[in-house]
Amino acid sequence: MEIKKVSIIGLGALGILFGHHLTKKMPKNDLRIIADQDRIGRYQTDGVYCNGERCEFHYVTPEEKCETADLLIFAVKYDGLEDSIQAARNHVGENTIILSLLNGISSEDVIGKAFGMDKILYSVAQGMDAVKVGNELTYANKGMICFGDREFGVISDKVKSVEAFFEKMELPYQVDTDMKKRLWGKFMLNVGVNQTVAVYRSDYGEIQREGQARDTMIAAMREVIALSEKEGVHLTEADLDYWLTVLGTLSPEGKPSMAQDVEAKRFSEVDLFSGTVLELGKKFGIPTPVNKELYERIKLMESEYESSYF
Template sequence: MEIKTVSIIGLGALGILFGSHLAKKMPKNALRIIADKDRIQRYKETGVFCNGEKCEFNYISPEEKCEPADLLIFTVKYNGLKDAISAAKNHVGENTIIISALNGISSEGIIGETYGMDKILYCVAQGMDAVKEGNQLTYHNMGMLVFGERDPGVVSEKVQSVARFFEKVELPYEAVTDMYKRLWGKLMLNVGVNQTVAVYQGNYGLIQNEGEARDTMIAAMREVMALSEKEGVNLTEADLNYWLSVLATLSPEGKPSMAQDVEAKRFSEVDLFAGTILELGKQYNVATPVNEMLYDRIKLIELQY
């Protein structure tokens, strides 16, 4: 299958980041940004900017009839996923491939409940240091999309199709055969990085250097490692070091999404991170005191909005 049309739903940091890249590489009508009419009006009035350059997007509302997309990319926040699944229905056909760049380990299953797991490729977005303020996105490192089938060792036609397309449009990617483990690895990173930077109210530089914040981050990540053994994923010290090496590539002035949410007094994805870890800890009778502390601290911050 050759991918010719792409639809993106969710114009936050990742939607703008990858959308702006694809908009320069594809015919305008071949890339569609799904948004409700009020959002479209606002985007057109104020503009959407990536590294100071105005994005020329082709917007389409959920009600508009259109041909199904060859590739549908979800880039919404977790609390907007249910509405996004409904809004994207006109873009899903028999041969549509769906990837989700959402954080956590559950979005693929939720999307698959509606559209079928046969359409889903598991995916993580990693290595980007994008910061979004209002309608302005800035980044130094674009990062990449890492994707593959859930079952280890499988390289399907869907995987090959997406890889060929990303190659053609020069979008950084990695197709892997241990995708579920990578998904857990990204959860481990988010649990450590996003929550620690939000609580300590710093930036990537804070946790790239030795000190209390970095120690807290690594301790939270080790709790995810312990739970991964119970889940049969078995994250190791090598996985921890891999993700710390990814962290080391990010701009020290950049900030993860949760820290940006806290600064803007938006409710965060703490339930997706520490909330998930606390639930699994109870399920497997594994102590998770660091994530419990981070969860309580972030909830207290949000209570003061």
């Protein structure tokens, strides 16, 4: 199947970054950004900017009837996933391929229950150092999308279709035949990087150099390695080294999404990161003290700025 119609839901950092890239490569009306009317009004009035350039997006409301998407990309925060599933229903047809760029290790299953797991390819966005402030996104490294089938060692026709499309669009990508391990590896990185930078109120540079923050990050990641053994994923120190190498490519002045949330006094995805680690630790009887401390410190920060609203 040739991919021609693409729909994206979510204009956070990843939605803007990859959406803006695609606007340069495909007809405007073939790329649809799904958003409610209020958001569309704000986007059109205030603009959406990527590295200083105004994005020329074609917006559609969830109610609008349209051709179903050949490729549907979810790029929302996890707490908005259920609403976005409902908003995207008009874009899902019999042959639609779905990619989820959400953090964590559970969004594919949630989306798959709604639309069918046969439509899902597992995917991970990695290597980007995008920072979004208000309606403006800046980045130095675009990173790439890694994707593949749920089943180990398989390269399906759906994967080949997405690969051909990304090649045509000149969008950086990598096909992976062990996507469960890739998802867990990115989860491990997020658990360490997002939470540590948020707690230390710093940036990537702080955890790229030796010191207490980097030690905390690595300790949190090693707790995920221990849990992965129980889940049959078997992350190793080699995987830790791989993701630390990815971290080393990011702009030192950049910040992950959780740090940006804390600065803006928004509630973060801490429950998706250390919250999940604590649940799995309890399930398997594995101590996770570093993630417990990170969880408690982030929840404390959120409670303090929550009280400032009143």
